[in-house]
Amino acid sequence: MSGTAISLSGLSKHYGEVKAVDDLDLQVAEGEFFSMLGPSGSGKTTVLRLIAGFEQPTAGRIELAGTEVTGLAAHQRDVNTVFQDYALFPHLSVRQNVEYGLRVKKVPTRERRERAEQALASVRLDAYADRRPHQLSGGQRQRVALARALVNRPQVLLLDEPLGALDLKLRREMQLELKEIQREVGITFVFVTHDQEEALTMSDRVAVFRDGRIEQVASPVELYEQPASPFVAGFVGTSNLLDEALVGRPGTWAIRPERLLLGEPSPGAQSADGEITEVVYLGAATHTIVQLDAGPTVTVSRPNSGTAHLAERGARTTVSWRADDLVSLGSAPTRPTEEE
Structure with missing residues (x-):
């Protein structure tokens, strides 16, 4: 990664009193697989639309490869967008769908065909060039949309959430394929x-969005192991939050x-007693929910073996942890050590 592909400075998008994006700064490197992760309404899709030129910002600056594009229309920006709805033309072949944008740009027929075949080869669909979209699986249609871009x-x-319409198994397969194609x-x-x-599987870096x-x-790895706030800790995977009374140190x-x-x-481990309130068998792992006597409810996860025995609801148990597995959720997250 040799330079900056995208630079956003002071970017804001307001709809009346609603601040969909609020004074946001962000840089994405050339050649990076960068994910924007967050719940519905967090502003991630609005940022994508601002980069694409489908929306104009209320304030701020957008640069692509060092050139400001803030006021340019979508067709004037050197970006392409793949949506959840692939919007393929059903009456055109796969090759013709991929060629469509080049035809609009009046690219000569021979060059258009060569570039379409190269794009289809890059997504491993060159053998399907003469088929119609309805003859393809959901994952194959997704790759046609990718080749077209x-x-x-x-x-x-x-x-923009291009895998959202796929079933779980196919979505996981496509996560790995997308990352390989990007490389x-x-x-x-x-x-x-x-x-x-999805974000953890494919990304070089991830931005977690909340309220614009x-x-x-x-x-x-850093996002999962060192979350910077209670929101990140809870949104990226599952986290248990322990207070000063349990840990013996100020803060959360x-x-x-x-x-x-x-x-x-x-x-040398810290521990707390509690009652098992639920046991969730997930095949590869079991989640045991424990209501601690000291207050919070925690989830304990362990991998299953062939001889695993599930705990029983209502049983008393002890939950323990090592001090160096705790992450502080202050302004500067740190790992305490056993000796501290």
């Missing part, structure tokens, strides 16, 4: 999703379910 060779490809073509991808698993602002920008602390243990604590 890639054929224009944009600086940036914007993807091969080397184009900057900006991916909008509300699914934290960014709560944290980090790599998937987060710990992931897989870092908690049930049963007799090991020497």
Whole structure:
């Protein structure tokens, strides 16, 4: 990644009194797979539309590869967008769908055909060029939409929840395929999703949105292991929040379910007693919900083995943890150590 593909400075979009995007700064590097993650109404899709030129900002500046494009129309920006609704033409072949944008731009027939075939090969659909969209699976149609965007060779490809219409198994397969395609073509991808698993699976970095602002920008590992706020800790995966009374230190602390243990604590571990209120069997893992006597309810996760025995609702248990598995949710998250 040699430069900055997208730079947003002081970007705002207001609809009357509603601040959909509020004074946002963000930089995305060239060749990066960057995801914008957040719940509905958090502002992530609005930012995507502002980058694409489908909306004009109330305030702020948008640059693509160092050139300001804030006032330019969508067709004047070197970006393409892939939506959840693939909007393929049913009466055209796969090749003709991919060629369509080039035909509008009056690209010569031979060049148009060559570029379409290259784009289809990049998404591994060159053998399907003569089929109609209805003859393809959902995942294949998604890749046709991707090829149609890639054929224009944009600086940036914007993807607005493109996997949302797929079933779970196919969505997970496409997550890996999308990342592989992005590596091969080397184009900057900006991916909008509300699914934290998608963001963690595919991204080089992730921005977590809330109420028109960014709560944290980090790599998937840092985002999961070192959340910067209670919102990030709760939205990216599952976190248990422990207070000063349990931890013995000021502030609020987060710990992931897989870092908690049930049963007799090991020497040096902190622990709290409670009652099991629910046991959720998930195949590969079991989540045990424990109401602690000291107040909060926590989730404990453990992988299942062939001889695993589920705990019983209503049973008494002890939950324990190591001090260095706790993450402070103050302004500067830190990991305490056993010796501190």
